[in-house]
Amino acid sequence: MPVLREGLKKIYFPSTVLKLVRNGPNIPQMSNTLTFKVPPSMNKFDIKSYLSNIYKLNILTVRTxxxxxxxxxTGGNTIMKRQKFKKAIITIDEEFKWPDAPDSAHFGIKEADNERARMLNRLKGWRMRPSHGIQAAKKAGAEAAAASSDVKA
Incomplete structure (x- = not known):
């Protein structure tokens, strides 16, 4: 008796990427509906097999x-195209809740944004401008030199 399996491909070490994306405006916002971007070569059986075997999801329906x-x-003489893809809409038996957004301060993103803004401000003019600390030190040095020349005179 032949062995029946759902997908056409056996998955030993998955080399395909299924990207979970937010549901579009045309898809009802149900808590048990998930939308994935999948490679165009995957069919419904492969998607169901992949998600049920790797993530242990109990899948009710798969729509692609x-x-x-x-x-x-367009950029000059070139025309750029967005790559084609397959969208898979999966219905699972349990409720799915999107995780909360991580705190950006935990990852140091605020400091990185400030540093990037500072670097962009440095590159605005035709010459490199020193940072505020260096400008303040130069100004203090100039004032001290002016004060010492007033004392000598």
Whole structure:
């Protein structure tokens, strides 16, 4: 008797990436519906097998839609296109809750944003401007030199 399996591909070490994305405006915002971006080569059985075997999800339905490549913009003589992909809408038996957004201060993102803004401000003019600390030190040095020349005179 032949062995029946759901997907056409056996998954030993997954090399495909399924990206969980937020549901679009046309998809009802149910708590048990998930939307994934998947490679166009995967079919419904492969997607169901992948998610049920790797993430232990109990999947009720799988709907797929091939999304065409779209024009992203033009740059001179070149035309750029967004890559085509397949969208999979999965219904699971349990409720799914998106995790809360992480605190950016925990990862040091605020300092990185401030440093980036400072670097962009440095590059605004035609010359490199010193930071505020260096400007204050130069100003204090100039005032001290002026004060010492007044004392000598």
């Amino acid at each position: 839609a091939n999304m065409p490549a779209k024009l992203a913009g």
